Amino acid sequence: MTISPVRLVLFVLLVGLLAWVGFDLVADQRDEARRERNSAQVEVKGLREAARISGEMLAARDAIDQMRTQELNDEKDKNLGLQRAVDAGSQRLFVKATCPAAVPTDSGAGRVADAGTAELAADARSDYFTLRDQLALSRQMILGLQDHILQVCQR
Template identity: 60%
Template sequence: MTISPFKAALIAILITALVPMYWFIRVVDQRDEALEDVRGLNAEVVGLRQAARISGEMLAERDAIDQRNTEELTDARTENERLRRAVGDGTGRLHVRATCPAFGSVSATPGTARVADAGTAELAADARPDYFSLRDELALTRQMVLGLQQYALGVCQRSSAHQGTTFPNLNERKKP
């Protein structure tokens, strides 16, 4: 069977028209896939930028908490050292709040000899360094507890509040 030249020319024109159309459709599909990938990557970039901003804010807050508590601890230790020097050189005294019981070892009967009030009770000289060491440790412990509370309330709770929402599109990226 022979094909007329007119049919052959028509077939050639159709093939010539269909091949570029096939390639055009294929390029458009590839472009659409690339645009979808770009949209996904843009959403991921937005999530990563937000995560970086939040991390930066949390680090700044942690550093501010540390700075504030370190300053307060330094001030408390400086004051304690000033008191220690004042007691050591005699310009200050370390008093202990104490009371003597009216009953017990002291006789309450009239006419018996009693010891007159000798003055304010005071720590023995060998116990004074321990007192100031305890004050130092108390100041340190107080600042550590306050710092941890502030960190837990300001930084840790904030990070758990953003958990799961910081990177919404991180694992949704299409795999080729």
């Protein structure tokens, strides 16, 4: 059994064509894999940069929070010290008050002599200290938000 030269040439051409198609298919797959790899590397680089920036922003936010929390705690301690001093009687809370220049001169009931400067009533003191604490909290919150906007958001 001999193979004719025409059949041999056709067989060799067919095998060569199949090899070329197979090689072309593998080359296309290789090129597609390289493109996917390159796009993945670019995406990884972008994600690493985003993670680095996010980490820096979180660190800045935490530093602002720690600073403002410490200032708030200091202000609350100062208010508590003042409250204890007022309760102990070593300090007084004075109210800025003025009397009208013209005092009516009626000869009715007798008047009490000027007892000195006006002082905050004892039942209003707790409200005063609560308001001071809330004012300190509001102030630190506002300053913290301003710092966050300036140092973190506007980067």
